[in-house]
Amino acid sequence: MSLHQTIALDAMGGDFGPPVIVPAAALALKDMGETRFLFFGDERQIKLELDRHQSLRSVSEIIHTDKKINSEDKPSAALRAGKDSSMRLAIESVKDGTADAVISAGNTGALMAMSKLVLKCLPGINRPAIASSFPTLRGQTLMLDLGANLACDEEVLTQFALLGAVYVRVVKGIANPSVGLLNVGTEDMKGHEELRAASAILSSVEFPGRYHGFIEGDDITKGTVDVVVTDGFTGNIALKTAEGVGKLTSEFLREGFKSSPLAMIGYLFAHGAMKRVKERVDPRKYNGGMFLGLNGICVKSHGGSDIEGTENAIIVAADLVRNGYNKRVAHEVEQLMSQESFFSSVVNGA
Amino acid sequence: MSLHQTIALDAMGGDFGPPVIVPAAALALKDMGETRFLFFGDERQIKLELDRHQSLRSVSEIIHTDKKINSEDKPSAALRAGKDSSMRLAIESVKDGTADAVISAGNTGALMAMSKLVLKCLPGINRPAIASSFPTLRGQTLMLDLGANLACDEEVLTQFALLGAVYVRVVKGIANPSVGLLNVGTEDMKGHEELRAASAILSSVEFPGRYHGFIEGDDITKGTVDVVVTDGFTGNIALKTAEGVGKLTSEFLREGFKSSPLAMIGYLFAHGAMKRVKERVDPRKYNGGMFLGLNGICVKSHGGSDIEGTENAIIVAADLVRNGYNKRVAHEVEQLMSQESFFSSVVNGA
Numbered sequence: 001m002s003l004h005q006t007i008a009l010d011a012m013g014g015d016f017g018p019p020v021i022v023p024a025a026a027l028a029l030k031d032m033g034e035t036r037f038l039f040f041g042d043e044r045q046i047k048l049e050l051d052r053h054q055s056l057r058s059v060s061e062i063i064h065t066d067k068k069i070n071s072e073d074k075p076s077a078a079l080r081a082g083k084d085s086s087m088r089l090a091i092e093s094v095k096d097g098t099a100d101a102v103i104s105a106g107n108t109g110a111l112m113a114m115s116k117l118v119l120k121c122l123p124g125i126n127r128p129a130i131a132s133s134f135p136t137l138r139g140q141t142l143m144l145d146l147g148a149n150l151a152c153d154e155e156v157l158t159q160f161a162l163l164g165a166v167y168v169r170v171v172k173g174i175a176n177p178s179v180g181l182l183n184v185g186t187e188d189m190k191g192h193e194e195l196r197a198a199s200a201i202l203s204s205v206e207f208p209g210r211y212h213g214f215i216e217g218d219d220i221t222k223g224t225v226d227v228v229v230t231d232g233f234t235g236n237i238a239l240k241t242a243e244g245v246g247k248l249t250s251e252f253l254r255e256g257f258k259s260s261p262l263a264m265i266g267y268l269f270a271h272g273a274m275k276r277v278k279e280r281v282d283p284r285k286y287n288g289g290m291f292l293g294l295n296g297i298c299v300k301s302h303g304g305s306d307i308e309g310t311e312n313a314i315i316v317a318a319d320l321v322r323n324g325y326n327k328r329v330a331h332e333v334e335q336l337m338s339q340e341s342f343f344s345s346v347v348n349g350a
Numbered sequence: 351m352s353l354h355q356t357i358a359l360d361a362m363g364g365d366f367g368p369p370v371i372v373p374a375a376a377l378a379l380k381d382m383g384e385t386r387f388l389f390f391g392d393e394r395q396i397k398l399e400l401d402r403h404q405s406l407r408s409v410s411e412i413i414h415t416d417k418k419i420n421s422e423d424k425p426s427a428a429l430r431a432g433k434d435s436s437m438r439l440a441i442e443s444v445k446d447g448t449a450d451a452v453i454s455a456g457n458t459g460a461l462m463a464m465s466k467l468v469l470k471c472l473p474g475i476n477r478p479a480i481a482s483s484f485p486t487l488r489g490q491t492l493m494l495d496l497g498a499n500l501a502c503d504e505e506v507l508t509q510f511a512l513l514g515a516v517y518v519r520v521v522k523g524i525a526n527p528s529v530g531l532l533n534v535g536t537e538d539m540k541g542h543e544e545l546r547a548a549s550a551i552l553s554s555v556e557f558p559g560r561y562h563g564f565i566e567g568d569d570i571t572k573g574t575v576d577v578v579v580t581d582g583f584t585g586n587i588a589l590k591t592a593e594g595v596g597k598l599t600s601e602f603l604r605e606g607f608k609s610s611p612l613a614m615i616g617y618l619f620a621h622g623a624m625k626r627v628k629e630r631v632d633p634r635k636y637n638g639g640m641f642l643g644l645n646g647i648c649v650k651s652h653g654g655s656d657i658e659g660t661e662n663a664i665i666v667a668a669d670l671v672r673n674g675y676n677k678r679v680a681h682e683v684e685q686l687m688s689q690e691s692f693f694s695s696v697v698n699g700a
Contacts, residue, residue: 072537108535137601147534150542184497184586185458187422192500192583217590221598233542234587236534237580240567241588245595248571249631251487253603256627257620266620270606273613277606281599 011041012068014105022049024310078110101297101317119296124337130289136223147236154197164227165209180215180225288313361391362418364455372399374660428460451647451667469646474687480639486573497586504547514577515559530565530575638663
């Protein structure tokens with residue numbers, strides 16, 4: 001564990017800004033050992049919150065800017081006009097080595113465009129993807145892209161498959177991870193042209209994992225594959241639909257336990273177990289999507305995240321720093337791309 | 351209630367064929383009063399099952415064919431080569447008035463293409479959409495398209511919004527239903543071009559409901575709108591992802607109640623309530639997607655449906671017949687389309 005990891009936070013990102021992001025850092029700090037925090041944004045607002053968290057305050061620095069990216073800004077406009085924004089400055093701090101990782105709950109499109117411009121993609125990778133792990137019947141599965149790239153051609157999808165496989169190999173130690181493409185059916189002729197083309201490439205090339213083929217929506221939680229690859233539009237909707245179903249079930253359970261005296265007695269006995277079930281599917285525990293494919297660690301937190309969810313995104317970033325995962329992933333991708341394999345030639349379009 | 355409704359079943363559709371479809375009809379018959387069933391498919395296999403269900407057998411007729419559409423057949427090939435298939439003959443029986451509704455668990459693309467060709471779309475509607483109701487925190491919401499049309503332009507999406515609104519008005523009696531377009535964010539600039547174009551049309555035209563704007567994946571179960579409109583690719587993946595999360599939660603709950611003696615005692619008290627919770631989110635209860643926008647009733651059952659799920663799809667179709675919903679929806683759509691309104695001119699591309 002590095003004694004001096006430094007985490008950069010876009011304090012103005014997300015629906016709540018400093019009142020959520022600062023307390024989240026205070027919570028994360030308790031779990032993380034020696035860490036410095038850089039808060040980018042409105043000094044007055046950040047200071048107000050930091051004053052309530054003394055131990056965090058002593059390891060934090062505020063980099064003031066009154067510019068911020070809004071959720072309705074177009075990525076292109078954010079790139080042009082957002083040079084002094086809290087998001088941009090936070091990303092720059094990773095580029096220049098001041099920070100080891102950046103976390104933002106701000107505008108996803110802007111974060112993607114800026115992090116790509118500033119940090120650059122790994123060799124052979126055109127665009128970074130947002131990736132996160134999800135609970136399944138068989139453990140966890142990594143899914144990407146969760147919203148960075150709305151439309152993806154076969155080349156980009158193939159790169160995501162490679163990135164996901166390398167990540168799972170490095171981080172989870174699965175030597176030969178299985179990779180599936182999310183589709184509306186498992187037959188070869190199903191889905192969009194880009195999906196069929198990506199499937200054809202992955203079926204025929206040297207690949208750092210095992211290509212499983214197409215999978216369907218319910219395969220995500222079945223744990224059919226180690227890595228689920230999809231475009232950012234579909235991935236984002238699948239993710240948020242899953243969150244919604246989780247909340248609905250939770251509410252129905254709450255109503256169920258209140259529906260009769262017997263059920264209430266049952267809850268008295270089972271509430272410990274029920275709490276653990278709730279924790280297993282709590283979307284906040286899975287908040288924090290890393291941008292895979294970048295030269296540098298950038299984590300996207302859900303715009304609507306509360307303190308606990310934001311804390312988790314910070315921990316995701318810190319884990320990547322402390323375990324050196326990002327560097328090992330970058331190293332493996334570089335090696336793969338430098339080989340004169342069919343895969344790299346297809347992916348690089350050579 | 352009509353005394354002589356006739357339901358046509360594609361007995362060869364889906365993963366299981368007659369061993370699931372015939373018992374499902376037997377179950378449905380108990381709830382449905384006087385109904386005739388037409389089974390299209392392999393006579394020997396169907397008869398084997400019918401022999402086990404005497405009361406069903408007495409109201410059933412088998413129309414033999416040894417041709418069937420396979421799940422991997424392309425819709426275009428199914429149209430050309432599938433003229434004597436069980437699916438095609440079942441649809442034809444609705445066209446010629448022999449049956450009041452058709453149900454198939456077969457190849458979705460083929461069912462869509464055949465039903466469109468044979469039954470034809472309502473005036474002003476280019477393509478039918480698969481629609482189904484889902485449980486939400488506030489009741490139910492209608493979602494379409496769930497998989498009939500993988501890619502949808504703004505014109506088709508706008509027609510789906512119209513169809514959904516009319517259906518909810520007719521069937522649920524909601525005078526001014528709210529309609530949302532499923533997207534990755536609620537801001538105007540989010541999502542694909544077709545979504546933004548559809549949103550612009552729906553924002554500006556006379557519309558038999560209230561256009562809410564973009565919604566996100568978690569809004570489906572929040573019940574934010576009465577009608578959720580999306581393309582068939584996204585809708586199918588959202589639907590199946592939701593089913594998968596339901597199954598995962600169910601399994602986690604089962605494990606939770608078995609995780610300690612206290613939790614097991616809790617289950618003894620609460621199992622009645624838990625059973626009702628499970629029923630509220632049971633995907634089988636929501637099986638049976640109707641093709642909205644057709645001249646005739648065609649219901650798609652999930653290919654992997656069991657007997658109970660298939661029974662539900664039959665009941666969905668029978669409800670549409672008995673309440674005359676389909677005719678009332680058709681009548682309202684015709685009226686709307688015949689008006690010289692801005693909406694019909696946009697939708698008809700005039």
